[in-house]
Each structure stands twice: as structure tokens, then as C-alpha cells.
Amino acid sequence: MVKEEVRTSRAASRKRKRLLRTLMALVLIASLVGVIALAALMDSKDTKTALPETDEIATEMVGSDSEEEPLVEEAKDVVYIGAPYTKVYADDRVTVVYEADLGDRYERLETVSGFVKLQLNERLTGWVTEERVTTETSAATDEEITSAWQAVLPAVSDDALQLLGMDRESVRTELGAPKAVQRDQVNEYHFYDGFFLMMRDGKVKAIDWDKQPVASPELTASSDQASGSWYEGETMQLKLFPYSGIMRVRLEQK
Numbered sequence: 001m002v003k004e005e006v007r008t009s010r011a012a013s014r015k016r017k018r019l020l021r022t023l024m025a026l027v028l029i030a031s032l033v034g035v036i037a038l039a040a041l042m043d044s045k046d047t048k049t050a051l052p053e054t055d056e057i058a059t060e061m062v063g064s065d066s067e068e069e070p071l072v073e074e075a076k077d078v079v080y081i082g083a084p085y086t087k088v089y090a091d092d093r094v095t096v097v098y099e100a101d102l103g104d105r106y107e108r109l110e111t112v113s114g115f116v117k118l119q120l121n122e123r124l125t126g127w128v129t130e131e132r133v134t135t136e137t138s139a140a141t142d143e144e145i146t147s148a149w150q151a152v153l154p155a156v157s158d159d160a161l162q163l164l165g166m167d168r169e170s171v172r173t174e175l176g177a178p179k180a181v182q183r184d185q186v187n188e189y190h191f192y193d194g195f196f197l198m199m200r201d202g203k204v205k206a207i208d209w210d211k212q213p214v215a216s217p218e219l220t221a222s223s224d225q226a227s228g229s230w231y232e233g234e235t236m237q238l239k240l241f242p243y244s245g246i247m248r249v250r251l252e253q254k
Contacts, residue, residue, distance in 0.1 A: 002226075004075070007043045008102075010095060017191070029158060041097070045125075045206055058245060059135070065070065065103065076107045077107060077108045077109075078106070078107055078108065079101060079105075079106060079108045079118070079133040079135055080103055080104065080105050080133065080134050080135070080137060080222075080230075080232075081100045081101065081102060081104040081128070081133060081134075081135065082102070082131075082133055082134035082223065083104075083132050083225070084101060084102040084130055084225065084227040084228045085099055085100075085101075085106075085194060085227070085245065086101075086102075086128055086132045087099060087100075087128070088101040088118070088126035088127065088128055089115075089121065089126060089127045089128070090126065090127070091125075091127070093115055093127050095186045097124070097126050098120060098126055098184060098185050098186050100128065100227065101228070101239065101250075102137060102223060102227070102228040102229075102230050102239065103222065103223065103230030103232070103237055103239050103252075105237070105254055106118040106119055106120060106121055107119040108133070109125060111130060111140075112131060115127045115128065115129060115130060116128055116129075116130050116133050120185070120186045121186050121187075121200050121201050122197065124183060124186060125162050134223075136222075137193060137222045137232040138220055138221070138222045138231075139232065140219060140220075140233050140234075141234060142222075142229060142233045142234045142235055142236050145219075145231055145233035145236045145237070145238050146158075146161070147219075147237070148217030148218075148219040148231055148238050149217075149238050149249070149251050151215065151217045151218070152212070152215040152216070152217055152238075152249055153249055154195065156209065158183065160195075160207055160251070161251075163175075163197065163204050163207060163249070164204055164205075164206075164236070164253040165203055165204060165208065165209060165253055166203065166204045166253075167202055167203050168202055168203075168205075169191075171190070171197065171199075171204060173219055175192060175196055178190035178191050178192055178196075178197075179191050181192070186200065187199060187200050187205065188200075194209065195207055195208060195209045195210075196208050196210070198250075198252075204253070205252060206250050206251065206252035206253065207250070207251050208248055208250045208251075209248070209250075210247065210248045210249075210251045211246050211248075212246060212247050212248070212249050213246065213247075214242050214245065214246060214247045215240075215247075216229075216240070217231070217238070219231055227241070227242075228240060228241045228242070233254075235251075235253065235254050236251065236252065236254065237249055237251075237252040237253075237254060238254060239250075239252065
């Protein structure tokens with residue numbers, strides 16, 4: 001009889017434990033469902049306040065007809081060599097790396113202690129003394145520069161103008177191989193019969209005709225000195241360098 005009561009008591013105890021575990025599981029599930037529902041409600045409210053209350057949402061498609069803002073190229077600080085045979089120095093400002101001509105046009109990178117740092121070509125920079133550069137030029141049209149060039153070199157064909165800006169391969173196709181090529185730190189010089197091409201960064205920068213009769217065009221020079229004169233145009237320059245009763249004529253692309 002006692003054993004039977006013990007077994008009955010144990011069974012009841014196990015039943016109560018199972019019931020308690022079941023109730024705890026139900027409470028836990030209910031709590032979890034409540035938390036999820038609350039989170040969903042809060043997210044719904046946040047989304048609702050973040051969106052506009054109207055369905056009229058303007059969308060600009062990529063590649064549409066909308067006008068794009070043009071890229072504005074930053075203007076370069078350009079200076080001109082104001083005296084012939086201007087020495088250009090390395091970074092030590094002692095070693096001469098190049099000799100610049102009157103009217104040569106370069107980008108000024110900085111000015112330090114009386115020296116101006118210039119961008120000579122794509123890979124090389126150099127320094128000149130500040131008093132050897134200028135920003136003052138006279139303004140002539142390219143037509144006036146061409147007319148002045150024709151006045152001092154009447155026997156030269158206008159076809160020469162097409163060479164300015166031409167790359168090395170195109171020059172070889174047009175003129176053939178040069179008779180000689182010389183190089184300095186900044187340029188290459190390709191010599192043909194009666195003229196030579198000054199090439200910089202792989203393109204024709206200027207054409208020179210040496211040993212020409214001395215002549216002066218009827219055009220106001222940007223700078224007129226005993227050792228040379230320089231005429232500034234819109235995209236071209238004319239330079240005349242007299243020596244020993246003759247002169248060298250240079251037509252240069254800016």
C-alpha cells in the first residue's frame with residue numbers, strides 16, 4: 001500500500017514538471033513572437049517616416065538626355081623666356097641642363113628665392129632666374145603671324161604649316177627619314193634639306209630655317225632685341241635670331 005502511494009506521488013510529480021516545462025516553453029515562444037512583432041512594427045514606422053508621402057518620385061536615368069556639367073580645365077600659370085640664351089638649371093640651381101630661347105613658353109610650377117621652376121617637357125623640370133621670365137606679350141592673330149613668316153621666307157611653301165603638331169611616325173611617312181638627329185635634355189632636332197624640326201614629347205614643336213637673309217616683318221614684336229625678336233600669336237610664334245649677317249627663322253606651335 002505504501003509503495004503504491006509512492007509510485008502515485010512520483011507520477012504526479014513528473015506530470016507537474018512536464019506541465020511546468022510546457023508552460024515555460026509557451027511563455028518563451030510568446031515572448032519571442034512579441035519581440036519580433038515589436039521590431040517589425042518599429043521598422044515599419046521608420047520606413048514610413050523615411051519615405052516621401054507622395055508617389056511622385058523623380059528619377060534621372062543614366063545616359064538620359066540630361067545635360068552634363070562640362071569639365072573645366074584648370075588654367076596653367078604660363079611664363080615666357082624674356083632673354084635669348086637663358087640658362088636653365090637642375091634642382092641644385094648650379095648645373096646647367098638646357099639653354100632656352102627668347103619667347104620660349106613654359107608652365108611655371110613655383111617661385112623660390114629668386115628662381116622660377118619650369119615644366120620643360122613631360123618628364124623634365126628646370127629652374128631659371130626670376131628676372132629672365134616675363135608674362136607680358138603683345139597679341140597678334142595667327143593670320144598676322146603667318147603673313148609675317150611668309151614675308152621673311154617668301155620661298156617656303158605654306159605646306160610647312162601642316163608639319164606643326166605632327167607626330168614622329170607621321171613625319172617619317174610625309175618626309176622620310178631625316179639626314180641627322182640631335183638631342184638635348186628637352187628636345188630632338190630632325191634635320192632635312194633646308195630646315196630642321198624641333199620635336200618635343202614626340203611631336204613637332206617648331207620648324208627652323210637657318211642661314212636666311214636678314215629681314216623684318218611689318219608687325220610689332222613682343223620683344224625686339226639685338227640677339228633676337230619674338231612675335232606672339234594665338235596658337236603660333238615667330239622668332240628671328242640674327243647672327244653674322246644672316247638669321248635663323250623659327251615658326252613654333254604654342
